[in-house]
Amino acid sequence: MGNVTVIDHPLVQRDLAILRDRNTPNQLFRTVLSRVAGMMAFVVTHDFAVTTYQLETPLERTKGLRLKNDIVIVPVLRAGLGMVEGFMNVLPEARVGHVGLYRDEETLEPVDYYSKFPKTLAKSLVLLIDPMLATGGSGKAALTFLKTKGAKNIRFVCLVASPAGIKIVEKNHPDVPIYCASVDRGLNRRGYILPGLGDAGDRVFGTE
Ligand code: PRP
Ligand code: URA
Numbered sequence: 001m002g003n004v005t006v007i008d009h010p011l012v013q014r015d016l017a018i019l020r021d022r023n024t025p026n027q028l029f030r031t032v033l034s035r036v037a038g039m040m041a042f043v044v045t046h047d048f049a050v051t052t053y054q055l056e057t058p059l060e061r062t063k064g065l066r067l068k069n070d071i072v073i074v075p076v077l078r079a080g081l082g083m084v085e086g087f088m089n090v091l092p093e094a095r096v097g098h099v100g101l102y103r104d105e106e107t108l109e110p111v112d113y114y115s116k117f118p119k120t121l122a123k124s125l126v127l128l129i130d131p132m133l134a135t136g137g138s139g140k141a142a143l144t145f146l147k148t149k150g151a152k153n154i155r156f157v158c159l160v161a162s163p164a165g166i167k168i169v170e171k172n173h174p175d176v177p178i179y180c181a182s183v184d185r186g187l188n189r190r191g192y193i194l195p196g197l198g199d200a201g202d203r204v205f206g207t208e
Pocket of ligand 2: 079132134191192193194196197198199200201
């Protein structure tokens with residue numbers, strides 16, 4: 001798992017526990033998912049290149065920093081939408097693309113139904129966000145899709161990953177670093193992560 005960074009910050013792990021808890025209601029789930037996404041964004045962007053510029057404080061001239069590259073955040077619909085606000089809070093200059101995928105409940109294969117990206121995709125740093133990396137089918141498909149649209153520099157941010165999902169993404173997209181808050185034990189027969197947090201999209205949108 002050479003491409004994986006597990007973000008084990010205590011505040012991230014505290015929020016992950018709230019999200020795992022079956023008794024956490026939808027409203028709190030949304031709030032905490034957004035908050036933890038913002039904290040993860042902080043770590044995921046730690047080595048982003050910056051440029052300097054001159055500015056005036058009320059007292060004198062000094063040097064400031066700004067991000068060098070354009071950034072595109074791409075949530076995988078639906079559950080990834082729950083992480084967008086957290087990312088945008090710390091990256092307000094980012095643009096947002098969308099990939100719509102759902103897992104067929106029988107085959108567990110991803111089915112795509114929507115996509116829209118900014119024109120700057122090819123020259124941007126792209127952050128693909130989805131709370132769950134389970135069988136890896138959706139992550140693999142979303143990354144392939146992004147690359148066919150020109151994306152070159154991509155990081156994949158999920159909250160909970162399975163060992164099998166990581167293996168699939170690493171095999172098919174060895175150039176893409178993966179960030180998560182936990183690598184869980186495994187998958188059940190229906191492709192759900194164990195211990196996981198259940199169906200992330202359903203818990204974000206109250207459709208369970
Ligand atoms: C979830 C999740 C991922 C996918 C992960 O989406 O948000 O996109 O499953 O599973 P995989 O690694 O086995 O492909 P889901 O298909 O439930 O769609 P939804 O977000 O619309 O509910
Ligand atoms: N998708 C989810 O939302 N949860 C899982 O555990 C697996 C796939």
